[in-house]
Amino acid sequence: MVKKIFYFVTKLFLIYTAFVIFLLLFFRFIHPPVTAFMQSESNSLTGLFDLNDINYKPVPIKKISKFAPLAAIASEDQMFFEHFGFDFEQIEKAMKENKHRKRIRGASTISMQVAKNLFLFNSKIFIRKGFEAYYTLLLELLWSKERILETYLNIAEMGENIYGIEAASKIYFKKPSSKLTAEQSAAIIACLPNPKKRDPRRATNYLTNRKLHIIEQMNLIGGVSILNNHINY
Known part of the structure; x- marks a missing residue:
């Protein structure tokens, strides 16, 4: 049996x-027409899912300003091009810090966030981390770093019913993402991981400081030159 x-x-x-x-x-x-995360978020708001409810316009990474992927890496995952989906140093550091903090610090890499957004609904159950690791491993095996980064920039939640850097750029700054400046890219990324509560056009003390920190990190990690060996612009 x-x-x-x-x-x-x-x-x-x-x-x-x-x-x-x-x-x-x-x-x-x-480009995926929709993700599990988009579906779960839309259903939680309306009870029904309708593509018309979301602002989502995926574009090739070549049509995205270099400052946007640079800002994402500087803020979310500085070892993105070095690891195989998991930054164990950051995971260990987060586990140690979370023992003494009320506010939980995350250690999800860009690859892990793509896996989560593509396949998993927005829930907090423990087993979800196991599925996230499973999908992350397959992503790293089957996709290039360029494709993972491109998909992240296209499907990440960047506001209420706003997904991806192209939609965010047009809504917040009235321009395509190819025209984003370093400051505007950093301002959008600074709203993560709570984009529904923050707006890159509203310069609160928190967002201003976070944006400046991201810009500083963008310069410290080498600027757009770090993308040249990994992304075919």
């Missing part, structure tokens, strides 16, 4: 993995 259950679970896992691999290979070349 135990062997039959084990065989069934293993077979189910392999079938599901094959399905996920198929999806990832497809999305390696085609």
